[in-house]
Each structure stands twice: as structure tokens, then as C-alpha cells.
Amino acid sequence: MTGIEVRLRRIFREDDRSVVVALDHAQFQGAIPGLESMRSIVKQVVAGGADGVILNPGAARDCAEIYAGRCALIVRVTGASTSYNPAFDYHRQICSIEQAVALGADAVIAMGFVGNEGEVGSLALLSEIADTCHRFGVPLIAEMLPAAEGKFQDADWIGLAARVGYELGADIIKAYTTGTDADVQIISNCLLPFLAAGGPKSSNPAAIASQAIARGAAGVAFGRNVFGGENPEQVVRDLVGAVHVMYEEEAG
Numbered sequence: 001m002t003g004i005e006v007r008l009r010r011i012f013r014e015d016d017r018s019v020v021v022a023l024d025h026a027q028f029q030g031a032i033p034g035l036e037s038m039r040s041i042v043k044q045v046v047a048g049g050a051d052g053v054i055l056n057p058g059a060a061r062d063c064a065e066i067y068a069g070r071c072a073l074i075v076r077v078t079g080a081s082t083s084y085n086p087a088f089d090y091h092r093q094i095c096s097i098e099q100a101v102a103l104g105a106d107a108v109i110a111m112g113f114v115g116n117e118g119e120v121g122s123l124a125l126l127s128e129i130a131d132t133c134h135r136f137g138v139p140l141i142a143e144m145l146p147a148a149e150g151k152f153q154d155a156d157w158i159g160l161a162a163r164v165g166y167e168l169g170a171d172i173i174k175a176y177t178t179g180t181d182a183d184v185q186i187i188s189n190c191l192l193p194f195l196a197a198g199g200p201k202s203s204n205p206a207a208i209a210s211q212a213i214a215r216g217a218a219g220v221a222f223g224r225n226v227f228g229g230e231n232p233e234q235v236v237r238d239l240v241g242a243v244h245v246m247y248e249e250e251a252g
Contacts, residue, residue, distance in 0.1 A: 003137020007106045011072045019239045020052040021045045022223035024076040027056045029083045034227030042066045048236025057095045072106040090118045097132045107139040114161040116147035130169030142170035155182035162190035174221045187216035198222035206238040
């Protein structure tokens with residue numbers, strides 16, 4: 001068994017599904033509502049039963065005592081571009097894989113942009129990160145995003161982006177879904193465990209999660225739909241129930 005397989009078992013439960021909560025937005029947007037206190041939101045997410053949490057290196061270090069031994073750590077290793085930068089797809093590596101390992105990472109996550117000026121640099125960097133991850137035995141989650149305006153929920157663009165992540169060496173894909181039956185083919189063709197991204201804030205995140213699972217997703221990686229709500233802990237509990245429904249019923 002490789003290091004990648006060992007670490008993947010910390011992210012996915014015995015049903016091969018996972019509820020991941022993305023709390024990395026402040027690197028791009030600052031202290032937006034819900035992320036004013038990282039220690040507070042991490043406590044709520046962990047208490048809700050999340051399988052994994054996505055954190056930037058600084059937050060991973062600051063909140064280690066909260067999540068350690070309770071849920072998997074996924075470290076964001078790309079960024080260096082804020083919401084004030086009009087070229088949002090121009091990301092660079094902001095954390096080495098060695099540093100992520102030193103932080104205790106069970107996986108790392110990197111962006112892969114498709115269809116805009118930053119595409120070539122982004123995908124080349126993703127490939128380099130994949131190579132390093134596999135030398136260290138660390139799973140790579142590729143967050144694949146259509147970067148052209150109006151294409152964020154275009155099935156053809158999402159499908160292409162997701163497959164590119166597989167081809168470049170990722171172990172897990174995080175991407176948007178369309179909310180239609182087109183998601184079945186998108187997820188099937190990416191050939192990797194697929195974590196559905198949350199996208200815009202919804203009144204019923206658990207319903208979105210259930211829909212994604214029904215269409216083949218291995219889980220979800222929601223951010224705003226968790227930390228942007230009034231009760232993040234309960235939202236996570238609801239997501240766990242939706243994603244691990246059969247596993248939870250058998251355990252009960």
C-alpha cells in the first residue's frame with residue numbers, strides 16, 4: 001500500500017465517500033462573513049462530523065489542535081491572487097509539498113484553470129505539483145474550473161476540465177456540477193473520485209449533495225454553503241447524512 005492510499009483512507013470513509021469543507025476562501029477574499037475567526041469555524045465544522053477540511057497553510061498551523069485526529073487536513077498549495085486582481089486565474093504555488101507534509105497534510109489541493117489566459121501556466125503547474133505529490137505519497141485534489149465568462153456551469157467545459165485533471169495526474173477532482181443529468185457523464189468520464197463543489201449559496205445544501213451523489217459523485221467539497229450559514233455545524237451534519245446515507249443507516 002502506498003502513502004497515497006494510506007492518506008486517501010483518512011479522507012474517504014468505508015463507503016468511499018467524503019464530506020469536505022473548504023475554508024480557504026480568505027486567501028482570496030479576506031475575512032468574509034463566516035471566516036472572521038478560523039478557529040471558531042473549524043471547531044464547528046469538526047463538531048459537525050466533516051471528513052476533511054481545506055485550509056491555507058497559516059490556518060492549518062493555527063487550528064491544528066482542533067482538527068488533528070478528528071478530520072483530514074487538506075492544504076491549499078496554490079493561490080497568490082486576490083479578488084482585487086482582475087486576472088483571477090493567474091495562480092502560483094504558495095506552499096511546497098514538503099511544507100504541507102510538515103503541517104501533517106493528508107492531501108493537498110491545487111487549482112487548474114481552463115479556457116482563459118492563465119490556462120497554460122495553471123495546467124503546467126498542476127502537472128508539476130502532481131509529480132511532486134506522487135514522489136512524497138501525498139494525494140492531489142485538482143480543483144478544475146472553467147475560467148471563461150459564462151462557462152462555469154457549462155457541461156462541456158466542466159467535463160473537459162475534470163478530465164484534464166485526471167490526465168495531468170490528480171488523484172481526486174473537485175469541480176462544479178450542472179444540476180442536470182449531464183453530471184452523470186461528467187463524473188463518469190473524469191475517471192477519479194469526484195467531489196462536487198458547492199458554488200453559490202443555496203437554501204438546501206444537503207439536497208444538492210444528494211443530487212450529486214445520485215449522479216455518481218464520491219462526495220462534496222462545500223465552502224460558502226457551510227460557513228455562510230447561520231449554523232455551520234448543523235449544515236455539516238446534514239451533508240454527512242446526505243453523502244453517507246447508506247453508511248449511516250447501516251451504522252445505526
